[in-house]
Amino acid sequence: MRIRLLLPLVAVVALVGLLFLGLGLNSRELPSPLIGKPAPSFELESLEDGNRTLTEQDFIGEVALVNVWASWCTTCRAEKPLLMELARGDIPIYAFNYRDDRETALRYLSVSGNPYQTIAYDPTGDVGMDWGVYATPETYLLDTQGVIRYKRIGQLTRQILLDEVLPLAERLKAEQKR
Amino acid sequence: MRPVTLLPRKAAGWLAALTAWLLPAGLALAIAIGEPVAFETEAQQRQYQTLIRELRCTVCQSETIHESNAALAADMRRRVYEMTRDGQQAGAIVDFMVQRYGDYVRYRPPLQANTAVLWASPFLLLLIGAGVWWQIIRGRKRMTQRPSFTDQERLALDRLRRGE
Numbered sequence: 369m370r371i372r373l374l375l376p377l378v379a380v381v382a383l384v385g386l387l388f389l390g391l392g393l394n395s396r397e398l399p400s401p402l403i404g405k406p407a408p409s410f411e412l413e414s415l416e417d418g419n420r421t422l423t424e425q426d427f428i429g430e431v432a433l434v435n436v437w438a439s440w441c442t443t444c445r446a447e448k449p450l451l452m453e454l455a456r457g458d459i460p461i462y463a464f465n466y467r468d469d470r471e472t473a474l475r476y477l478s479v480s481g482n483p484y485q486t487i488a489y490d491p492t493g494d495v496g497m498d499w500g501v502y503a504t505p506e507t508y509l510l511d512t513q514g515v516i517r518y519k520r521i522g523q524l525t526r527q528i529l530l531d532e533v534l535p536l537a538e539r540l541k542a543e544q545k546r
Numbered sequence: 547m548r549p550v551t552l553l554p555r556k557a558a559g560w561l562a563a564l565t566a567w568l569l570p571a572g573l574a575l576a577i578a579i580g581e582p583v584a585f586e587t588e589a590q591q592r593q594y595q596t597l598i599r600e601l602r603c604t605v606c607q608s609e610t611i612h613e614s615n616a617a618l619a620a621d622m623r624r625r626v627y628e629m630t631r632d633g634q635q636a637g638a639i640v641d642f643m644v645q646r647y648g649d650y651v652r653y654r655p656p657l658q659a660n661t662a663v664l665w666a667s668p669f670l671l672l673l674i675g676a677g678v679w680w681q682i683i684r685g686r687k688r689m690t691q692r693p694s695f696t697d698q699e700r701l702a703l704d705r706l707r708r709g710e
Contacts (some may be wrong), residue, residue, distance in 0.1 A: 398647070398650050399648055401644065401645060401648045401649075402646070493621045497646060499646075500646040500648075502604040502647065
């Protein structure tokens with residue numbers, strides 16, 4: 369009889385525990401199905417030079433970051449100083465300019481600096497869709513073979529760079545040397 | 547008899563001209579913002595309408611791409627439209643989206659290892675409910691089956707009634 373009385377209490381505690389766990393989860397961070405897959409192919413104009421065609425091969429070769437940004441994206445703006453700092457390091461940063469206007473994007477870069485080695489211009493977001501982009505800024509880490517090894521949705525922070533991205537980049541570089 | 551017109555002839559002419567200009571402009575705009583206007587077959591129309599209600603907008607996560615105003619949802623609708631128009635099957639289009647955005651993009655999750663609990667939970671709840679119901683029924687039955695009073699109790703009751 370005692371146990372039967374305790375049963376509802378146990379059930380409620382279990383439910384509250386489950387809900388509490390749910391609170392800690394971030395539903396915006398979806399696991400990307402592209403991790404471990406080769407970088408999706410594309411063919412786009414260069415942002416700076418409309419006559420130059422870029423493909424995924426322009427992003428592949430070294431351990432590299434690929435950042436998806438737009439001039440209308442305020443979070444990208446907030447992320448920019450960190451990328452500028454990172455650009456002084458030895459990891460090349462490539463980029464997709466996503467659903468943007470070429471002139472506005474170039475003006476934005478000329479004002480706030482350009483941390484990117486190469487920028488592919490994707491005004492329609494078609495290539496963005498192939499890369500599974502849904503919330504700018506997004507950042508991918510490619511290994512030397514052009515396989516996506518990591519993806520960050522949303523702003524990169526110093527903490528995330530130091531804790532996750534840079535150690536992984538170092539590991540990938542070491543893998544390549546072997 | 548002259549036909550009855552609601553507008554002076556000149557105004558009617560203007561209106562016709564305006565409509566002639568606005569209609570294609572409106573259609574062009576509808577296409578430009580990625581909203582499909584027509585399909586060749588009824589089946590394609592149906593497939594499109596079903597799919598946009600089954601795919602989740604990954605930005606505004608509690609909306610389908612049919613409901614959402616997000617730019618990404620518009621892109622996804624446009625892609626579903628184009629693929630449907632090109633004769634792709636519904637399954638291929640859903641796979642296309644899942645490959646890019648993951649299983650989360652499906653409002654109707656597939657039955658697989660990591661969704662087993664999700665699929666089983668309604669049935670589990672039903673089982674638990676059935677168990678509780680069974681307990682209650684059994685309890686009631688026991689109550690009705692219980693012999694009302696023992697001889698001793700009856701005697702005691704009689705005594706009480708008589709006020710002894």
